[in-house]
Amino acid sequence: IMHHKKFNNNEKKESSTTVPCGPRPWPIVGNLLQLGYRPYETLHRWSKISKYGEIFRLHLGSQIVVVLNSPSIIREALHDHGEIFAGRPYLHMIHETLHGKGVISAPYGREFHEHKNFLIRSFNRFGRRRRSSLESGCLDQVRFVAEKIREKQSSPFRIGNMLSQIACNNICTLTFGRYFETINMNNLFEKINENFNQTTTIACFNFLPFTRKFQKNIFENVKDCNRVIQKLVGERETNFDNEFITNIVDAYLDEMNQHRQRSTYFSKENLDSLVQDLFVAGTETISNTLHWTIFYIVAHPYVQVNIHEEIDRIIGKDRPPCDKDRSRMFYIEAVLLESMRCHCAGPILLPRATTQDITFHNYFIPKDTFILVNMWSAMKDEQHWSEPEKFEPERFLDENHRLRNVNHPAMMPFSIGKRACTGEQIAKIQLFLILVSLFQKFEFRFANGWIPKDLRGQPGVTLRPPNCQYEAFVR
Numbered sequence: 443i444m445h446h447k448k449f450n451n452n453e454k455k456e457s458s459t460t461v462p463c464g465p466r467p468w469p470i471v472g473n474l475l476q477l478g479y480r481p482y483e484t485l486h487r488w489s490k491i492s493k494y495g496e497i498f499r500l501h502l503g504s505q506i507v508v509v510l511n512s513p514s515i516i517r518e519a520l521h522d523h524g525e526i527f528a529g530r531p532y533l534h535m536i537h538e539t540l541h542g543k544g545v546i547s548a549p550y551g552r553e554f555h556e557h558k559n560f561l562i563r564s565f566n567r568f569g570r571r572r573r574s575s576l577e578s579g580c581l582d583q584v585r586f587v588a589e590k591i592r593e594k595q596s597s598p599f600r601i602g603n604m605l606s607q608i609a610c611n612n613i614c615t616l617t618f619g620r621y622f623e624t625i626n627m628n629n630l631f632e633k634i635n636e637n638f639n640q641t642t643t644i645a646c647f648n649f650l651p652f653t654r655k656f657q658k659n660i661f662e663n664v665k666d667c668n669r670v671i672q673k674l675v676g677e678r679e680t681n682f683d684n685e686f687i688t689n690i691v692d693a694y695l696d697e698m699n700q701h702r703q704r705s706t707y708f709s710k711e712n713l714d715s716l717v718q719d720l721f722v723a724g725t726e727t728i729s730n731t732l733h734w735t736i737f738y739i740v741a742h743p744y745v746q747v748n749i750h751e752e753i754d755r756i757i758g759k760d761r762p763p764c765d766k767d768r769s770r771m772f773y774i775e776a777v778l779l780e781s782m783r784c785h786c787a788g789p790i791l792l793p794r795a796t797t798q799d800i801t802f803h804n805y806f807i808p809k810d811t812f813i814l815v816n817m818w819s820a821m822k823d824e825q826h827w828s829e830p831e832k833f834e835p836e837r838f839l840d841e842n843h844r845l846r847n848v849n850h851p852a853m854m855p856f857s858i859g860k861r862a863c864t865g866e867q868i869a870k871i872q873l874f875l876i877l878v879s880l881f882q883k884f885e886f887r888f889a890n891g892w893i894p895k896d897l898r899g900q901p902g903v904t905l906r907p908p909n910c911q912y913e914a915f916v917r
């Protein structure tokens with residue numbers, strides 16, 4: 443009953459938005475149950491119904507939400523009105539895990555900017571320099587995983603956990619300057635994965651408080667991860683040496699020391715959240731994108747043939763790939779782009795909030811309105827992509843086999859605007875190096891002649907590929 447009262451109060455408070463209503467909400471749950479198992483597909487479908495259109499209002503429990511669909515609406519909001527759509531609303535899952543500090547969950551403002559700029563500087567310093575710790579660490583990790591695959595001697599294996607391990611260790615290297623196996627992180631990556639697998643941004647427990655008791659293990663996982671992260675940050679603090687700064691935590695501690703006299707937001711609390719941000723944003727996204735890409739390549743044998751041909755022609759069979767090769771390997775880049783278009787890691791972005799009142803497409807949207815951006819609708823828009831369900835790397839190649847459509851208006855896998863992905867550049871380096879290293883060494887097939895019937899994947903915060911088994915043959 444109390445929840446229902448809150449629902450009515452909220453509706454009164456927020457009904458000032460003039461954005462038209464989507465489907466009629468049900469009592470208490472609102473539209474939550476109507477969204478189904480694949481909410482991005484449902485929202486995309488609703489946006490094609492003329493009476494709802496590309497921008498409409500929903501009730502998720504007691505929360506009124508404005509949903510943005512279609513590439514042009516999304517671009518206009520996130521890019522042209524970037525500052526206004528750059529807030530983050532209260533969302534139980536995010537608040538309980540990231541506490542409104544660091545970057546991902548921070549409200550839009552000076553504290554957020556200081557930390558986002560710090561991350562951009564740090565990624566350039568530790569991730570993008572030639573022969574950086576990221577590049578060499580990443581290649582070491584793939585070598586290690588390739589050995590494990592070789593030991594399987596063509597017997598079936600699942601690849602998801604191996605990819606998660608590479609991605610997690612890459613973040614470990616950047617963040618702490620150390621690898622996974624040396625620091626006994628108690629399967630941190632498995633816990634992160636478990637969380638991603640069990641929940642979605644618009645999961646019921648975010649909007650219906652009485653369902654939270656069924657989700658206790660997610661928050662237990664978060665606490666475990668936080669304990670490990672705080673221990674590791676503590677270790678760096680104890681061993682801090684400002685003459686020898688090799689990773690993001692050291693760089694942050696250094697800024698904290700240097701800025702002690704000035705008023706800044708650099709603090710231990712923000713550091714802990716920032717490190718958590720890196721693991722949350724930088725592991726599952728990478729492993730998931732790689733997993734989808736490998737899945738698509740294996741499902742389309744002609745693509746694997748083309749990849750092997752390009753690797754042999756430009757790198758050869760022995761030299762490890764480097765970031766510089768990216769600018770010459772158009773086919774692999776096209777495959778990665780098409781894989782992200784077909785299954786963007788975050789089909790619905792982390793929720794946004796308006797930072798001030800705005801009149802958008804003739805609708806009034808007040809400050810602090812909860813905004814959902816359905817990126818899926820951009821990447822699957824029939825007006826921009828012919829047969830959008832089809833995996834076709836050639837969309838990103840011109841008649842001379844050079845890259846095209848990289849900046850296509852409907853292609854936003856890393857989002858755009860003030861809240862766009864901070865790790866886009868280091869993500870692209872990792873995706874390229876890992877993919878090329880694996881296909882340089884192996885030919886992959888689905889185990890036991892399995893043929894995928896459903897290419898739609900399993901939803902979570904990110905959208906996961908079918909959990910199938912592979913066989914690898916040394917080339």
Ligand code: HEM
Nearest residue numbers: 545546723724727728731787791856857861863864865869
């Ligand atoms: C394939 C890999 C990745 C994809 C597809 C991806 C995608 C995204 C997307 C779509 C967002 C935007 C959310 C929004 O608009 O509200 C985002 C945010 C973010 N990403 Fe990534 N990401 C990837 C890898 C990474 C990596 C490796 C890192 C860093 C280690 C990273 C760090 C971040 C951070 C810190 C944010 C929050 C930005 C903000 O709130 O201002 N991401 N990512």
